[in-house]
Amino acid sequence: MRVAVASGLVALSVLAAPVSPERGDDGTLPDRLALIVEDRMSADGVAGAVMVLIKGGKPVWTGAFGTADPVAGRPMTADALFRVESISKPVTAWGAVRLADTGRLDLDTSIDACLTRWSLPQEAGGITLRALLSHSAGIGLGDYAARFPPEGPKPGLPEHIAQDFRLIAAPRAGFSYSDTGYTLLELVIEDCTGEGFAALMAREVLAPLGMTGASFDWTGASMPVGHDLRGHPVAPYIYPGRASGGLHATAADIARFAVSGMAGAEQTVLSSEGVASLHRPEVAVGGLFGFAAQGYGLGHFTEMLSDGRAAVWHGGQGYGWTSHMHLVPDTGDGIVILANSQRAWPLFAAVLREWSESLGVAPVGMARVLWAEAAARIGIAVGVGLGFLGLWCAYRGWHGSSLVRRVTGTVAAALVLWPLWAVTRDYLFLFSILPGLWPFIAAASVLAGLGLAAAAVAPEPRR
Structure with missing residues (x-):
């Protein structure tokens, strides 16, 4: 129970993390873009990036961020290949x-x-x-x-x-x-x-x-x-x-x-x-x-x-x-x-959203990558909720029909096993669009599966 509670609290803490810094009216566009890049690099584990802003058909600003080689401590440079x-x-x-x-x-x-x-x-x-x-x-x-x-x-x-x-x-x-x-x-x-x-x-x-x-x-x-x-x-x-x-x-x-x-x-x-x-x-x-x-x-x-x-x-x-x-x-x-x-797609999406706003238009299509983060946070909350609900039902001696128990057990097995399968893959689209949230999605899924499994096998209460 303590492990489940700890896992749930860790997952819930992710829900409070901001997707990107709040957009303010202060600072130039390069300042705001730099802030977003630095924030997303930290959140998503991106090593380094170079960005060029173009206005009026000319490059007007270039920013280099992070490292070209973290092990060697080599900083990223604007002329990196x-x-x-x-x-x-x-x-x-x-x-x-x-x-x-x-x-x-x-x-x-x-x-x-x-x-x-x-x-x-x-x-x-x-x-x-x-x-x-x-x-x-x-x-x-x-x-x-x-x-x-x-x-x-x-x-x-x-x-x-x-x-x-x-x-x-x-x-x-x-x-x-x-x-x-x-x-x-x-x-x-x-x-x-x-x-x-x-x-x-x-x-x-x-x-x-x-x-x-x-x-x-x-x-x-x-x-x-x-x-x-x-x-x-x-x-x-x-x-x-x-x-x-x-x-x-x-x-x-x-x-x-x-x-x-x-x-x-x-x-x-x-x-x-x-x-x-x-x-x-x-x-x-x-x-x-x-x-x-x-x-x-x-x-x-x-x-x-x-x-x-x-x-x-x-x-x-x-x-x-x-x-x-x-x-x-x-x-x-x-x-x-x-x-x-x-791991940089969410970083790109956050930058493109800010850039779109600077042009006075709705976010460009690639900014929709951030929708996945919003959906993932909801999914994490649902997973945590299901996990605790299942544990509560098991503790209270909930007893459903045989069919309901079998369905619950099957869903529980899938929720536990699919993250274990996913970590064996070299590439999944989910990893690309949710690099920072993926571990929390997996933890919430396992917690939900364990909770539902506990409910499915809970003994029938004595009468």
Whole structure:
């Protein structure tokens, strides 16, 4: 009983913890954002982060927080090189549209016309580059855990695609986020142009946009240490492909990239129509992604802000790293956040909520990650309540029907066993959106299960 009470009090204490600092009218936006970052880093166990604020189409403030390597005591710096994970996709999209703008690719021709090192299955015929760019080719997500040491052997693009390709819907039937689709896009670009993807992207996109620290090639340059969902350090790694998540860049590089997509930006890579095509919704977004976005263009999630302005964005999460870029092209507002931790989604959501308020609009879709925290706190309270209710019923000699006892016992077993199963998983979506609350959710669930189990097996009171 004492253990149950202690567990309940610990869980209840979480309910009093603030989701983020109270927003005040004092202080500049950078001051408020810095306060939020520092608070969330502490609450969620995030090692370090770099953030860039963009106003009027120009970076106006950069903040570096926490540590690049906690073990060595190395502080995070503004020029730190990050794995930006799926922010690689919008950069790759710029490369594909650049090739289309200059007549070297056709976005609406079947990719079969170019592929030389691998062939599409017959049922997947007719897939176009536009479908790959907009995640509407019907291809499955792919093996996001396919990681290899930078200096070790890894499968080539054709071999990896052959193992990873799976059609889950008809092409152009709807949105289906796919890392494999972007890896296939990389293969198409290489086969069509006869040039290596990283070299082509460096010449056609990265260098002209001034992304001097960015590269799709592994260079061995010094980087912060990434940290997984349990806060453990992550060794360097590479993916078989690079277009989907292989870009390394500084926050300043990603800010330059974001600025290049703003209205009136001075850049020589794409025509104005080319930029517009990247941001124009191609397919409606549903499922979990639908909580944060309304559509997907070419390499960009799209949403309409509460005041009618269009916003585009992309984020990324890989093993040990998280990234996010959000921009309002018409007004030149934007924000970039990079973290060397996989536990940073709630931090990003809190920052994006404050940034949205500074623009005078309702929170952007990604800020809805914080809804999960509110739901989790309610769930913790319910779990604690069920636990104590079950213990009270057992103490009072509650006796339900045989069916009710069996159902109660089954629910109790599930509440106790699922956290034990969850801790054996390397990745669960729950861990990503609730990194700080997950242990309390597990404790409340176990407490509820034990309480209900006690009620289910309580002896019938003597008459």
